[in-house]
Amino acid sequence: MNRRTALQTAGAVAAASLLPGGVNAVEEKSKLIVMVAYQGFTVLDLVGPLQVLSRVPGYRTVIVAESRDPIVTDCLTLLPSMTFEECPQEVAVLFLPGGLTGTVKAMSDPEVIKFLQTRGATAEYVTSVCTGSLILGAAGLLRGYKAATHWSSREVLKTLGATPVAERVVIDRNRVTGGGVTAGIDFGLTLAARLSNEANAQGIQLALEYDPAPPFHAGTPETAPAAITERARKRLTPFLESAQQAAQAAASRW
Amino acid sequence: MNRRTALQTAGAVAAASLLPGGVNAVEEKSKLIVMVAYQGFTVLDLVGPLQVLSRVPGYRTVIVAESRDPIVTDCLTLLPSMTFEECPQEVAVLFLPGGLTGTVKAMSDPEVIKFLQTRGATAEYVTSVCTGSLILGAAGLLRGYKAATHWSSREVLKTLGATPVAERVVIDRNRVTGGGVTAGIDFGLTLAARLSNEANAQGIQLALEYDPAPPFHAGTPETAPAAITERARKRLTPFLESAQQAAQAAASRW
Numbered sequence: 001m002n003r004r005t006a007l008q009t010a011g012a013v014a015a016a017s018l019l020p021g022g023v024n025a026v027e028e029k030s031k032l033i034v035m036v037a038y039q040g041f042t043v044l045d046l047v048g049p050l051q052v053l054s055r056v057p058g059y060r061t062v063i064v065a066e067s068r069d070p071i072v073t074d075c076l077t078l079l080p081s082m083t084f085e086e087c088p089q090e091v092a093v094l095f096l097p098g099g100l101t102g103t104v105k106a107m108s109d110p111e112v113i114k115f116l117q118t119r120g121a122t123a124e125y126v127t128s129v130c131t132g133s134l135i136l137g138a139a140g141l142l143r144g145y146k147a148a149t150h151w152s153s154r155e156v157l158k159t160l161g162a163t164p165v166a167e168r169v170v171i172d173r174n175r176v177t178g179g180g181v182t183a184g185i186d187f188g189l190t191l192a193a194r195l196s197n198e199a200n201a202q203g204i205q206l207a208l209e210y211d212p213a214p215p216f217h218a219g220t221p222e223t224a225p226a227a228i229t230e231r232a233r234k235r236l237t238p239f240l241e242s243a244q245q246a247a248q249a250a251a252s253r254w
Numbered sequence: 255m256n257r258r259t260a261l262q263t264a265g266a267v268a269a270a271s272l273l274p275g276g277v278n279a280v281e282e283k284s285k286l287i288v289m290v291a292y293q294g295f296t297v298l299d300l301v302g303p304l305q306v307l308s309r310v311p312g313y314r315t316v317i318v319a320e321s322r323d324p325i326v327t328d329c330l331t332l333l334p335s336m337t338f339e340e341c342p343q344e345v346a347v348l349f350l351p352g353g354l355t356g357t358v359k360a361m362s363d364p365e366v367i368k369f370l371q372t373r374g375a376t377a378e379y380v381t382s383v384c385t386g387s388l389i390l391g392a393a394g395l396l397r398g399y400k401a402a403t404h405w406s407s408r409e410v411l412k413t414l415g416a417t418p419v420a421e422r423v424v425i426d427r428n429r430v431t432g433g434g435v436t437a438g439i440d441f442g443l444t445l446a447a448r449l450s451n452e453a454n455a456q457g458i459q460l461a462l463e464y465d466p467a468p469p470f471h472a473g474t475p476e477t478a479p480a481a482i483t484e485r486a487r488k489r490l491t492p493f494l495e496s497a498q499q500a501a502q503a504a505a506s507r508w
Contacts, residue, residue, distance in 0.1 A: 044305035044462070047330070051298035051435065054329040063330055070333055075308040076301070076317055079324055079331040130463075151463055168467045180463025181305065185436060190469045202472035203482050208298070209384075209405055209434025211473030212466035213422045215444045218456035219465030228457050 030060035031092035034119065036135075037065040037080050038112060040102020043073040044181050045129045049095060052188030055204045056196050059092060066111050074099060084115040093191070094123040098130030098150060098181075100239045107138035107246040116141060125194075129178040129187055134243055136177075137162055138250035146172040150180035151221055152236045159247035182219075185210060284314035285346035288373065290389075291319040291334050292366060294356020297327040298435050299383045303349060306442030309458045310450050313346060320365050328353060338369040347445070348377040352384030352404060352435075354493045361392035361500040370395060379448075383432040383441055388497055390431075391416055392504035400426040404434035405475055406490045413501035436473075439464060 033053050035046055046063075054061045064087045065071055065080035094116065099106075106112045116139035120126045128136050133149040136142050137160030147162045147170055154164035168179050168186045176194070178187030189210070193201035218224035221232070287307050289300055300317075308315045318341050319325055319334035348370065353360075360366045370393035374380045382390050387403040390396050391414030401416045401424055408418035422433050422440045430448075432441030443464070447455035472478035475486070 042305070044301050047298050047301040050329050051296070061329060075304050075315060077333040077335070079333065081331070168465070169469070180461075182439060182462050182464040182466060186467050186469060193469065198470065199479070199482060202470045202478055203486060205468065205470055205472040206475065206478045206482055206486050207434075208436050209473055210436040210468055211422070211477065212436060212468065213440050214459065214464055214466065215423070215440060215447065216452065216456045216459055218459040219463055221460065223465065224456055224460045225453070228453060228460055232457060232460050 030058055032088065032090070033059050033061045033093040033095065034087060034091045034123075035061060035063050035095045035097070036112070036115070037063050037071045037073075037078070037097070038099075038102055038106045038109070039072055040105070041071070041073050041097045041099040041132075042130060042181055043075055043078075043097075045097030045099070045132060045184055046073075046095075048182065048184030049129060049178075049188035049191070051208060052185065052192055052204055053093070053095075053195075055207070056192050057200060059195060062087070064115075066109075074102075084111060087115070087119065089119065089122065091119045091123045093125045093127055093195070094119050096128040096132030096135050097184075098128070098132040098134070100131075101242075103131045103134060104239070104242045104246050106135050107243070107250055113139045113250075123174075125174050125176055125191065127176045127178075127187070127191065129184040130180045131156075131243070133157060133162070133177050134160065134247065136175075138246065140250075140254050142175065142177075143254075145175045146170050147175060147177040148179045148183070149177070152180075152233070152240060153243060156240065156243045156247050159244060159251060161251065284312055286342065286344070287313050287315045287347040287349065288318050288341060288345045288377075289315060289349045289351070290366070290369070291317050291325045291327075291332070291351070292353075292356055292360045292363070293326055294359070295325070295327050295351045295353040295386075296384060296435055297329055297332075297351075299351030299353070299386060299438055300327075300349075302436065302438030303383060303432075303442035303445070305462060306439065306446055306458055307347070307349075307449075309461070310446050311454060313449060316341075318369075320363075328356075338365060341369070341373065343373065343376065345373045345377045347379045347381055347449070348373050350382040350386030350389050351438075352382070352386040352388070354385075355496075357385045357388060358493070358496045358500050360389050361497070361504055367393045367504075377428075379428050379430055379445065381430045381432075381441070381445065383438040384434050385410075385497070387411060387416070387431050388414065388501065390429075392501065394504075394508050396429065396431075397508075399429045400424050401429060401431040402433045402437070403431070406434075406487070406494060407497060410494065410497045410501050413498060413505060415505065 143161035
């Protein structure tokens with residue numbers, strides 16, 4: 001058995017036999033929350049919202065990717081529950097997590113873009129966290145919309161025809177976008193209240209004991225010590241250059 | 255090829271070829287942060303700390319489980335990077351995520367308890383988030399220590415000989431424990447500063463844009479609307495009864 005066959009078999013087995021939605025997965029009739037996975041994405045971008053949204057009554061979260069191959073995120077390996085091809089056209093929520101190099105690749109991946117354009121055209125909500133908004137943008141789904149993204153990447157959103165807003169969660173018509181990585185929990189609770197109601201969102205918040213107490217005040221470029229912000233900006237420069245290139249290329253294809 | 259072989263092969267391939275630590279995995283010489291996975295755990299309990307700790311210089315995060323079989327968490331399926339047997343004795347950080355039914359099972363699983371007792375005896379830090387502390391407690395690793403856990407489960411900690419403390423992060427000698435689910439991010443940053451230094455922890459906080467803004471004030475039993483807290487307590491009663499039974503059984507084995 002070669003590597004590819006082994007991975008595909010494992011993915012298929014996991015999907016068919018092991019409750020891919022997890023032990024709390026609910027009935028097939030629920031409306032679909034489609035979380036798109038791709039190689040190298042930032043795992044907390046997806047898991048923050050997933051942990052919240054998987055508990056919204058009447059909805060079912062699925063992790064959808066180009067194939068059933070394991071997805072190697074920035075810090076763990078997971079199995080998708082469904083391929084792009086297997087995903088129904090009717091989607092309640094289309095969600096994109098962000099990342100760095102993997103996100104830039106996804107911005108130029110025709111399979112990803114086609115999937116987003118077809119499902120995004122009819123989805124009730126088109127959503128993202130962190131630089132996931134750059135992939136939505138590359139698919140043309142944020143043209144003329146206000147949107148959030150990671151603090152480093154707001155200029156790239158402009159190239160994609162969107163208006164960046166420096167907030168944890170930005171809602172513009174049916175686009176709901178979150179800021180960098182950890183904003184996914186605030187995003188998830190905000191969206192949960194819209195999909196269901198405020199009481200259910202509060203119940204989820206209590207279950208997840210979401211009463212944050214960051215030990216430092218370094219969560220934004222404005223509050224972090226200047227030297228730390230400077231170092232972060234320098235580290236992110238190559239990513240931002242490649243993201244801008246991918247954004248320009250995407251916009252030229254519209 | 256039967257199912258078991260397929261999954262083991264996929265796990266082995268993922269571990270050997272696909273950078274199980276994720277695309278940011280670093281050299282083998284780094285000190286080990288061992289994150290224990292078991293069927294049914296709450297995925298954000300692990301992913302919050304993982305996202306932080308995977309970025310601490312000089313350390314390497316690994317997800318360790320009884321076998322290489324896929325782990326079905328409460329809302330996604332992931333592949334462990336190492337088995338208990340393969341895990342070295344020398345561990346810098348031993349970490350346990352929490353959950354509900356799966357956590358109670360792990361409290362009584364001799365393989366899990368043996369692994370925790372052997373690695374916990376020499377680990378530099380013995381840690382957990384949420385009800386992960388109940389598994390540490392069942393292994394006898396919290397006797398005489400102050401510890402945090404999910405708000406619902408503090409009484410169970412007493413049965414395990416620990417003193418529960420209602421804080422996001424509790425440090426008692428080399429035991430570092432976090433409160434419910436989302437406390438894992440506060441826990442991760444606190445531990446990152448100890449393993450490395452405050453500047454590196456702040457750099458990670460900035461990269462993850464951790465400047466939380468919960469849309470509601472329902473994160474603790476005290477701040478949530480009374481009806482929501484009451485409903486949550488009722489829902490958790492069967493879990494707490496089985497956790498107390500598992501705790502009594504564990505304590506009787508010491």
